[in-house]
Amino acid sequence: MDFFERQERARRGTKWLVLYFGLGVASLILVIYAAALLLFGVAADHRPAYETPAGVSWWNVQLFSGVALGTLAVVVIGSLFKASELAQGGSAVALMLGGRLVNPNTTDPDERKLLNVTEEMALASGIPVPQVYVLPAEQGINAFAAGHTPSDAALGVTAGAMRLLNRDELQGVIGHEFSHVLNGDMRLNLRLIGWIFGIMCLAVIGRVLLQVRGSSGGSNRRQGQNPLPLFGLVLLIVGWIGVFFGRLIQAAVSRERERLADASSVQFTRNPLGLASALKKIGGLEAGSRLRTAHAAEASHLFFGNALRSSFLGLWATHPPLEERIRALDPAFDGKYPAVIRPDDAPAPAQPGAARRAMGFGFPGAARGLIESEAALSVPPVIATSSVLAHTGAPTPDHVVYAEQLRDSIPAALRESAREPLGACAVVYALLLSPDQPEVRQKQIEGLRSRASDAALRETLRVEPAVREVAHRAKLPIIDLALPALRHLSPAQFQQFDSAVAFLVECDGEIDLFEYVLQKAVIRHLEPHFTSVRRGVTQYYSLKPLLPDCAVLLSAVARAGQEDPQKILEAFRDGANPLAYAAQAGLELLPPEQCDLSQVDAALGRLSAAVPHIKKKVLSACAATVSADGLIQEIEAEMLRAIADALDCPLPPFLSAPP
C-alpha cells in the first residue's frame, strides 16, 4: 500500500465516519423523543382526553419533528462552532489542550532534543517542520499530531514524555505521530473533534440547565410549572447517550489507525525497540499516558496513548491495549513494566552534557556509514527514475539518517539564523537574490531596502554568502527549517514579507522554475497560519478536466530542463504520453508564453485539489519528463520535490543510488 492508497483510505474513512455519526444522531433523536413523549404524555394525561390514547403515546408527528429539528439544530450549531474554532488548524488544538509553543531557538536541552528529532523526521519525509508544542502541566507520557494539512500541522508532546523518554524512544513516538500527518489521519481527526463536540454539547447544556434550578427554585412559583430543570436533567441523561456514541465513534475510527501508525513508525526508524521501550515506560509510569486537561475527552482520539482512564470493557478504548502494542513490536516482552525514574529524583550526573550524550544522543553507529563525509554530500546525486514515487510519504531510516547529516551540513550560523524570525526572513530573501546577474541583484537589494527594512537587508547581506555556499539539495530543507520561525511573524510582518518575496521573484525577468517553486512553498505553507481562509474543497475526480493544467506543467518542466527544441519535445512526450493515454485525449507541448509562471501557478493550484490517484499520475509524468535522459540531476530532483510539495505529496530527499 503506497502513500496515495493510504490517502484514499483516509478519505473513505470519512464516509464511515458520516455513517457512524448519522447513526449516533438518529439514536439521539429517538431517545429524546421517547423522553419527551414520556414528559408531555404524562402532562397530557391531566387534560380531558379527546384523542385516542394510543395516538398520543406512541406517534406524535408534531412532537417528533420538533425534537428532531431541535436536536439537529443543537448538534449542527455545536459542530459548526467547534469547526470554526479549529479552522486555525493544529495550533488551535494545541492551545486548547494547554500547549506552549516551543521556541525554535530554545536552549533547554530536552526541548532541543525534541526539536531536533522533529526536524530530522520532517526533513526525511519532505514536509515543513511542524510547530512543536509542549503540554507543560501533563506528567504522563503522551503525544499528538493535529492539523488539516502538513502546512498547519502541530505536534504536541507532554512534559512527561519530553523529560522521561530518551532520544530513541522519542524518535519512535514522533515517528508514530508523523505517520498520522502523512497518512491524512489528522484531517479526519480534526473533523471528528467538531462532530463529537456537537453530539456531546447536549450534555454540557443539560448540566448548565440543571444548575438553573438553584436560582429559580428559591422563587415562590408553583413547582411543575417550570420545566427547565427537569428538562435539563433529561438533557444531561440524554446527552450521556451522545457521549456514549461519541466515544464509540472515536474508538472505532482510532484503534485501527493507531496500529497502522505504530507499524509506520517502525518503518520510518527501523528501530522497533525504541517505540516498544516508550510504550513500556507508559506502562511503568504511575501517571501512564493519562491527561489532566478538561478537553481530554474531546481529543482523546488524537493521542499516542489512551488519554482517558480505560473503562467499559475496553469498548471505549481509543487505542489497542498497551501490552498488545508492545508485543507486536517486541515479541519477547514478559509483561513486566520497568520502574520509571523521574529525572528530578535521580542523582544529578556529574557532567550533564556528557551523560546526556552517552544516554542516547548519538545514532546507532552502523547507520552512520551511509554518507561518510561532507565531500560525499557535494556530489550531485544521480537517481533512477523508478525509485521516485515509491517513497512518497514514506521515509525510511536511511532518509532519517540522511536528513540528520544534511541538516548538519548546513553551516551552523545559517541554521541558527533560520531558527529566528528576522534571520529566517533574511535566509529566504537571500535564497531569492539573483546569484549571477549583478544588475538584477542590485535592483532586488534596492527593492528590499524599501519593502522590508534596513535591518532585514543587513541580515540578508550577512547570510547571503553562507546561503550561496549551500548545495541545491539543501535549499528546500533550509526553507523547511525556517518555517517554524517564520510562523512567529506578526500578521503585519507577514504581509511585508509576502510582498517582499513577491517583489524579489518578479524583479528577475526570467526567474527559473526552481526558485519560483521554492518561494511558492514558503508562502503556501505559511498562509494557513496567517489567514483564516480555508483552501477550497473543490475536488477533481477525473483526469480529463485537468489535462490543460498538465500540459502547462509538463511544458514548463520540459523547457526548464533543456534548450534544444527536439529534446524539449522528447522530454514532454515522455511525460505526456502516459497521461494522454490514461485520459483518452491528446496533449500538446505549449509554446513558452503559454506556460509562464502565473499559468504554472494556476495549474498547480487546480492539480492540488485532485484526488490522490490523479496526483500520482501527474507526479509520475513530471518525473518522466524530468528524467527524459534516464537520470535525474540534483537540481531537477529538488524541483520535482518542490512540485510534489505543491501537490501535498511529500517526497523524501533523494538518496544517492548505491554504488
Next chain:
Amino acid sequence: MAAGLIALLVIVVLLVLVLLWAMGAYNRLVTLKNRFKNAYAQIDVQLKRRYDLIPNLVETARGYLKHERGTLEEVIAARNAASSANARAAQAPGDAAAMKALSGAEAALTGTLGRLFALAEAYPDLKANTTMLSLMEELTSTENKVAFSRQAYNDSVMVYNTAREVFPTNLVAGAFNFTAAELFVVEKPEEKAAPKVSFS
C-alpha cells in the same frame, strides 16, 4: 402543547447559541493571550543573547580602556539590571509594571553602551581588534532581531487589547478578568543613541 414545545425549543436553541458564543469569546481571548506570550518568548531569547554578549565585549575592551573603568562598570551594572528586569517580564509578559521597568532598564543599557562605543572611537587598537569587531557585529545583529521580535510582540498585544475592549467580547473579558497587556516600547531619545559605530 405545541406552543409550549416550540417555546422550549426556541429557548434551548437560544441558550445553546449564547453559551457557545461565550465559550468562543473566552477561547479566543485565551488564544490571543497565549499568542502574545509566545511572541515575548522570542524577545526573551534575543535579549538573553544580548546580555550574554555584553560581558564578553566588556572583557575585550577592558584591556584597552584601562583608564575608563567607571564606564565599563556602568555597562555591567546596567546589563545586570536589564537582565533581572527581563527575568521579571518573562514571568508575566504584558504586565504593566514589569514591561515599564524593562523598557527603562533597556533604555539605560543602550545609553551606557552608546557611551562605551563613543569612548572606543578614541582607541584605534581597540577598533582594529577582530574579537571586538565580530562581537560588535553580533551585537548589532542581535539588536535588530530584538527590534523585529518587539514589533511582532507589540502587534499581537494590540490585537489582544482590541479584542478585549470591543463589545460584546468585553463582557466576557470583564467576567473572567482578562487584563490589558502593556506594549514594549523603548524610549525614543536613547534609541537614537543606539550603538552605531563604524570601524572603517
